[in-house]
Structures are given as C-alpha cells and as structure tokens.
Amino acid sequence: MAVAGIDVGSLTTKVVIMDGERILGKCLDLSSEEVEVSAQRALDEALKQAGLKREDLTAIVATGSARKSIGFATKQKTTLSCLAKGMSLLNPSVRTLFDVGAETSSVLRLSQKGLVEDSVGHDRCASGTGVFLQAMAKLMMMSLEDFAKLSLTAQRRAEVSTMCAIFAEQEVISHVHRVPPTPKNEIVAGIHGSMAVRLTGLGKRIGIKGDAALTGGVARNPGFARALEEEIDMPVIISEEPELVAAIGAARSGMDEK
Amino acid sequence: MVDTLELILRHRQRSPTTRSGELYYEMLVEYFRRPLRATEEGTPLVAHTAYIPSEIFYAMDLVPLHLESFSIISPAVLHNFEEMSSVAKGFGLTPEVCSAHRVQAAWFVQGWLPRPQAVVWSQQLCDSINHSGALLQEAYDLPGYFLDRPYYIGEREVHYYAQNLAEMVEFLEGTTGHRLDQDRLCQSLAHTYEIAQAEREMYALCRQVPCPMPNRLGDELFSICNWLYLGTPEGVDFARAALEEVRGRVGRGVVPQENHRLISLYPPPAFSWKLMDWIEREHGATIVARPYCLHWAPWEPDFSHPLESLARRCFAIPISRHFHAPMMEAMVPDAVEDAIAHHADGGLFFAMINCRQGCAMVRPVKDALLQQAGIPTVVVDVDVLDPSFASDDDIKDKLESFFEVLAERKENVL
Numbered sequence: 001m002a003v004a005g006i007d008v009g010s011l012t013t014k015v016v017i018m019d020g021e022r023i024l025g026k027c028l029d030l031s032s033e034e035v036e037v038s039a040q041r042a043l044d045e046a047l048k049q050a051g052l053k054r055e056d057l058t059a060i061v062a063t064g065s066a067r068k069s070i071g072f073a074t075k076q077k078t079t080l081s082c083l084a085k086g087m088s089l090l091n092p093s094v095r096t097l098f099d100v101g102a103e104t105s106s107v108l109r110l111s112q113k114g115l116v117e118d119s120v121g122h123d124r125c126a127s128g129t130g131v132f133l134q135a136m137a138k139l140m141m142m143s144l145e146d147f148a149k150l151s152l153t154a155q156r157r158a159e160v161s162t163m164c165a166i167f168a169e170q171e172v173i174s175h176v177h178r179v180p181p182t183p184k185n186e187i188v189a190g191i192h193g194s195m196a197v198r199l200t201g202l203g204k205r206i207g208i209k210g211d212a213a214l215t216g217g218v219a220r221n222p223g224f225a226r227a228l229e230e231e232i233d234m235p236v237i238i239s240e241e242p243e244l245v246a247a248i249g250a251a252r253s254g255m256d257e258k
Numbered sequence: 259m260v261d262t263l264e265l266i267l268r269h270r271q272r273s274p275t276t277r278s279g280e281l282y283y284e285m286l287v288e289y290f291r292r293p294l295r296a297t298e299e300g301t302p303l304v305a306h307t308a309y310i311p312s313e314i315f316y317a318m319d320l321v322p323l324h325l326e327s328f329s330i331i332s333p334a335v336l337h338n339f340e341e342m343s344s345v346a347k348g349f350g351l352t353p354e355v356c357s358a359h360r361v362q363a364a365w366f367v368q369g370w371l372p373r374p375q376a377v378v379w380s381q382q383l384c385d386s387i388n389h390s391g392a393l394l395q396e397a398y399d400l401p402g403y404f405l406d407r408p409y410y411i412g413e414r415e416v417h418y419y420a421q422n423l424a425e426m427v428e429f430l431e432g433t434t435g436h437r438l439d440q441d442r443l444c445q446s447l448a449h450t451y452e453i454a455q456a457e458r459e460m461y462a463l464c465r466q467v468p469c470p471m472p473n474r475l476g477d478e479l480f481s482i483c484n485w486l487y488l489g490t491p492e493g494v495d496f497a498r499a500a501l502e503e504v505r506g507r508v509g510r511g512v513v514p515q516e517n518h519r520l521i522s523l524y525p526p527p528a529f530s531w532k533l534m535d536w537i538e539r540e541h542g543a544t545i546v547a548r549p550y551c552l553h554w555a556p557w558e559p560d561f562s563h564p565l566e567s568l569a570r571r572c573f574a575i576p577i578s579r580h581f582h583a584p585m586m587e588a589m590v591p592d593a594v595e596d597a598i599a600h601h602a603d604g605g606l607f608f609a610m611i612n613c614r615q616g617c618a619m620v621r622p623v624k625d626a627l628l629q630q631a632g633i634p635t636v637v638v639d640v641d642v643l644d645p646s647f648a649s650d651d652d653i654k655d656k657l658e659s660f661f662e663v664l665a666e667r668k669e670n671v672l
Binding site: 077078079080081113115116117118119120121205 | 621624628634635637655656658659662663666667670
C-alpha cells in the first residue's frame with residue numbers, strides 16, 4: 001500500500017515513498033530543465049531504497065511549482081495543502097509554518113486539524129528566498145555551509161537593506177570595504193536578519209500564532225533560523241528533513257484518498 | 259480602439275451567447291464612438307473622472323467621456339500597455355503610479371484624446387484620479403471644475419456636496435452654453451433608480467444556491483450601468499436584459515456543479531476578464547457577492563429636490579461609498595454582511611499592486627471576513643493592466659491553490 005509524493009521545486013526535486021506514517025525511501029536531486037526526467041530519476045532512486053517497483057505504488061502525487069509537468073503522477077496537489085498535511089503529520093502542534101525554498105517563500109497559518117487557515121506568499125523578487133542567500137554567500141566568497149554557520153558567532157547584526165537583493169549586495173560590498181571593515185560574521189548576521197525581518201513582516205500579514213516551524217531548504221541554515229527566532233520572539237521547530245515536508249504531505253494526501 | 263471593439267462585437271454577433279453579452283459590446287462601441295461624433299458635430303464633449311454623476315451630462319445634453327473607463331478598456335483591447343507605460347515613463351510617471359492613470363497621462367501628453375470642451379474631476383476614488391483631471395486640464399489647456407466630494411457620510415456632507423453639484427452645473431452651463439433641464443434631470447434620476455432596483459434584485463438573487471448570475475455579468479454591469487450609462491435609458495435597457503437573464507437562471511445556476519461560492523472584493527485585472535469564465539468553467543467557482551459593485555445603500559429619488567437627491571445617490575452607489583469613505587463604515591460591514599447573506603465560502607481580493615486605496619483595505623477586510631464570517635480570503639497581487647506583473651498562469655496557480663484549500667475545509671470542517 002505504498003504511495004509516492006514528489007515535490008518538484010525550482011532547484012531540487014524531492015521524492016518520498018511512504019506506507020502509513022513510515023518513510024520507506026526518499027531522494028533529493030537537482031531539478032533539471034526536463035522536469036519529468038529528473039522526477040523519474042528521483043522516483044527510481046527512492047523506489048530502489050524502499051525495495052519496491054513502480055507497480056507497487058497505489059498513487060503518485062506531484063506537488064511543487066512544476067507539478068503539472070509530471071505526466072506519470074496520478075494526482076497533483078498544490079504546495080500549500082501538501083505543506084500543511086506534511087507538517088501536521090510531523091508536528092501536529094504547529095500553527096505557523098514558514099516555508100523558504102529556492103525561489104519562493106510562504107507563511108501558512110494552520111488549523112488544529114492541520115488545514116490551511118490562511119497563507120501569504122512571496123514570489124516576486126529574490127530577497128527572502130534561498131537564491132538570495134546563495135548569491136550573498138558567493139559574494140562573500142564562502143561556501144553556503146560556512147555562510148550558514150558564521151552568523152551564529154556574531155554579537156550584533158550589520159545594517160543590511162530589507163527591501164531588495166540588488167541593494168543588499170551593494171550594502172554588503174560597502175561593509176567589506178569600510179575602514180575598518182565590518183566583521184564578516186556581523187555582515188552575514190545582517191543578511192540573515194534582513195531576510196528574517198522580511199519573512200516576519202509577511203507572517204504578520206496573516207498573524208503569527210502558536211508553535212512555529214521552518215521548512216524548505218533554507219531551514220538547513222542555522223544562522224537564518226536563529227535570526228527568524230529572534231524576529232518572531234519564539235523558537236522555530238525544524239524537522240529532521242525540512243525540505244521533504246511538502247513531498248511527505250503529497251504522499252499523505254495520496255494515502256488519504258485511496 | 260473603437261474599430262477593435264467593433265470587431266469583437268461582430269464576433270459576438272456571429273456566435274451569440276446572451277443578450278446582455280451582445281449589448282455590452284454594442285454599448286461600449288457606441289459610448290466610445292460618441293466622443294468622435296461629438297467632435298465632428300460640434301456637440302460639447304466633457305471629459306470627467308469616475309463618479310462625477312452622469313445624470314448631469316444627460317440632463318444638459320452633453321457628451322461625456324469617462325476617463326478611467328477609457329484608460330482601463332483601451333490597453334485591454336489594443337494590447338498596448340507597454341507602449342503607453344513607456345510614454346508615461348518618459349513623462350516621469352513610474353510603475354508605483356496606478357497603471358490606469360499612467361495610461362491616461364500617456365494619452366494626454368501625446369494629445370491622442372479627442373479635445374473636450376471642458377473637464378470636471380473629483381478626488382473619488384483616489385488621489386491619482388484627482389491628479390489625472392488636473393493633468394488633462396493642463397495638457398489641453400481646458401476650463402475645468404474640481405468637484406469636492408466629502409469623505410465622510412452625513413447630512414452636512416450631503417448638503418455641501420449638493421451645493422458643489424450646483425456650482426459644477428453653473429460652470430458647465432457657462433462653458434458649454436447648454437442649460438440644465440430640470441425635467442430631464444428627474445427623468446435621469448428615475449433611470450438611475452430603475453438600474454439600482456434591478457441591481458438590488460439581481461444581488462438578492464445571488465443569495466440563492468446555486469448562484470444565478472454568471473461571473474462576467476457582474477463586471478459588465480459594473481462597467482455599463484454604474485460607470486458609463488448610469489441615469490440613461492440605455493443603462494436601463496442593459497439592466498433589464500441582465501435581470502431577465504438572472505431571473506431565468508434561478509434554480510439551475512450557471513455551472514453544472516457549484517463547488518465554490520466566492521465574494522469578490524476588487525474588480526479582476528482588465529487584461530483578463532476571461533479568468534472569471536475560467537474559474538466558473540474549470541472549478542465551478544461562482545462570484546456570489548461583490549459589494550463594491552452591487553451593494554447599494556438605501557436611496558430613492560426625490561423629484562422635488564433633484565440635485566440634493568442626486569447628491570444622496572452619489573453617497574449610496576457601490577464602490578464610491580466603499581472606496582471613498584471610512585472603510586469600517588461601508589466596505590468592511592458590507593463585505594461581512596454580504597459574505598454571510600450570500601453563503602460565500604471564500605473571499606477573492608485582487609490586490610492591484612499600485613492601488614493604495616484598494617491595498618489598504620486588504621488586511622481589515624480579510625480579517626473581518628475570517629473572524630466574523632468564518633471564511634478565508636485569497637489575496638492575488640496583480641496589476642490592473644500589466645500582464646507582465648502577474649500573468650494568467652501565475653494567477654491561475656494561486657487560485658487553484660486556494661480552491662484546494664476551500665475543498666479541504668469543506669471535507670474537514672475546521
């Protein structure tokens with residue numbers, strides 16, 4: 001009775017194979033221009049881990065921005081409802097969910113039953129998304145992993161614009177060239193802080209209530225997670241594999257409708 | 259623009275759908291032909307901004323040119339928003355300014371608009387409208403009158419507004435040489451009343467499940483009856499045709515299965531009214547409430563005091579009373595009342611990104627609908643004229659996501 005959930009994001013494709021609440025197999029791979037091909041590859045890998053074949057699956061549910069390109073899926077569900085379903089399975093107490101992916105960010109308010117009560121998204125510019133952090137790490141000539149951790153050592157945040165990725169880049173350059181230069185960890189803390197302020201502002205449009213969680217690839221960034229906790233003034237729950245939550249929700253919805 | 263509208267009309271006539279659908283294009287063609295004829299025939303043409311009462315033009319036998327309608331419809335028909343936007347940019351207007359008013363500015367500075375004899379304008383519904391009227395006056399060196407419409411609603415304000423209407427009439431009489439005919443004004447008020455009554459009846463019928471009014475008809479009513487032909491026999495004809503169609507659909511609705519009943523809180527983007535057909539056809543989503551368009555406040559004409567009665571009408575008409583008034587007095591309570599009475603299960607707010615008036619309402623309206631009517635609202639950021647800001651596909655994606663949320667809410671009562 002296994003089902004597959006496929007989350008096709010702009011940067012990565014995530015697949016989970018589930019039976020009940022158990023994850024039998026999973027895969028995270030880079031999305032390619034041929035979306036269906038990369039989804040197929042990721043599904044095959046996850047099936048291999050689970051020791052199953054395609055015929056063993058009773059449903060394949062696709063979600064994410066390119067979900068409609070997955071012709072072999074038996075069903076498509078939107079990202080919002082999959083995130084809600086996935087989170088209610090992993091952490092039923094969560095009422096506010098911050099999801100930060102490569103090119104979009106969203107905040108969801110969830111009901112006790114794990115349904116979306118309200119949501120707000122941001123997909124019109126790079127600031128507030130994973131690619132913004134990627135660009136900033138490149139600018140600072142650091143790996144994304146080092147960049148993510150460095151701000152944890154800072155005592156204060158350097159001032160970085162909260163409005164625009166391009167202006168933020170100019171601000172970072174001016175911090176680097178100051179005499180004396182602003183310490184790197186403070187610049188990175190400033191970058192994480194600016195993004196956290198933006199996302200918190202988004203969240204306040206729908207109201208931040210109850211336990212909060214952070215999902216998406218950016219949840220792997222401890223510096224940003226701390227900045228977000230400081231801004232919303234409460235801890236954020238991060239599941240073991242935060243980028244898989246929507247795929248888990250997709251699989252879950254496949255099970256619900258069997 | 260008129261030629262393109264005529265092409266659309268001919269297409270409609272070849273494959274007729276409804277009488278109101280055909281009338282809609284006939285009336286648009288006629289409305290925008292009249293200014294051209296007026297110029298040729300030497301009849302006074304008066305440009306005016308939204309919610310300058312059209313009954314006055316009817317009673318004075320003047321040809322009106324509604325500037326906002328013109329600037330919203332022209333890029334949607336001619337698909338030339340980019341060009342218009344570029345002209346406006348050259349004039350110094352950036353994308354933060356309402357797109358409809360950037361298009362107006364482009365027409366004005368290029369001198370493409372037929373030359374009116376005068377311009378009358380007001381601050382309804384926003385500051386941009388106020389500035390556009392002043393810009394036309396300056397660009398064409400026209401005599402102009404600014405009609406000050408009070409923001410608050412009360413007896414003192416009605417009297418003040420009636421005085422201003424009288425002054426505006428005096429100005430128009432002096433500028434055009436046409437006199438206000440009191441009998442014709444009363445006749446026009448009677449037309450307006452008939453339109454209002456028809457809209458009230460149609461709106462009440464929208465409470466029924468399934469909703470008998472097609473999504474697009476609501477927007478067409480708004481354009482024809484509330485904007486272009488209010489107070490005219492043609493407007494009455496359209497309202498009657500629409501009412502007949504809505505009555506005829508009572509009990510059977512407009513879609514085989516009505517899945518979602520929505521309250522619309524702002525007009526859809528002008529470049530894609532087809533979206534409204536799409537949500538109806540593909541998702542069984544019907545717009546059952548649209549306070550900004552059909553929620554009239556109580557009003558009936560008083561023929562013994564026509565100007566004062568007209569002033570009262572101006573405070574009662576939808577959108578003017580919703581957008582140019584404290585939102586907690588009109589927009590928020592009307593939205594909540596309509597959502598409950600019309601059994602809406604979701605709110606749809608097209609947030610025009612450069613409309614400060616509309617965007618300021620998003621949060622209070624959305625919160626009130628959730629807290630008092632128990633329904634969620636999707637806010638779709640769009641530009642009223644610019645499809646490059648949010649394309650049809652972007653918008654459809656957001657709406658599909660919302661419909662999924664609504665379906666899940668129905669399956670599992672929150």
